[in-house]
Amino acid sequence: MVLQLWDTIKDSITAYTGLSPATFFTVVALALAFYYVVSGLFGSSDHGHHQRSRDFEQQMQPLPPPVQLGEITEQELKEYDGADPKKPLLMAIKGQIYDVSQSRMFYGPGGPYALFAGKDASRALAKMSFEERDLTGDISGLGPFELEALQDWEYKFMSKYVKVGTIKQAVPVIDGAADGESVEATDREAKPAEDGASASAKPLEDDVPSKSVVAETVDKSDVDVDNKD
DSSP, X not given: OHHHHHHHHHHXXXXXXXXXXXXXXXXXXXXXXXXXXXXXXXXXXXXXXXXHHHHXXXXXXXXXXXOOOEEEOHHHHGGGSSSSTTSOOEEEETTEEEEOGGGHHHHSTTSTTGGGTTSBOHHHHHHTOOOGGGOSSOOTTOOHHHHHHHHHHHHHHHHHSEEEEEEOOOOOOOHHHHHHHHHHHHHHHHHHHHHHHXXXXXXXXXXXXXXXXXXXXXXXXXXXXXXXX
């Protein structure tokens, strides 16, 4: 029965298509392969399109308002380098901290300036350097052109981003201050002693006759001698 059915199908294929059964099934197989290839290409394109659309929608979502942090340390600033998407993206210039979350594509992870995020990158911006040693707020030793470039960056940040805090500057403890206080105290103690010494020496100066008194005495002696003569 199966053979009879197969013979009937072959006869039908030859009658309706004019092709042999082998040629017909080859054409069908090629058509199915072509369909799967084309559907795969368009399907992946649609998937990529939807992925890009979702990314674009995420970028277009309104950002939360900047949070004022006040004065924080450089170590605390490193927590806002974009690694945690729930935290704002911060960056500092000349000790002033700005919220750069709206430019996450530049300063966020994978961006061209990602290494500046979470740091005071004043020196690196002034020199347009991407070296690790320049990722600091120390701008000592920079030339006039570098300082001018840094000023331009600061103006740009001031006009585009919101300032949310400042970097806490460490105050060094100078040992010489205590020594200076002890020296000053010693000077204050020595001054009354000098005043007392000068006061005690003053009567001794009063006991010594002045030159005018000696001269007057000599003149009187000469007058007495003349009178006797």
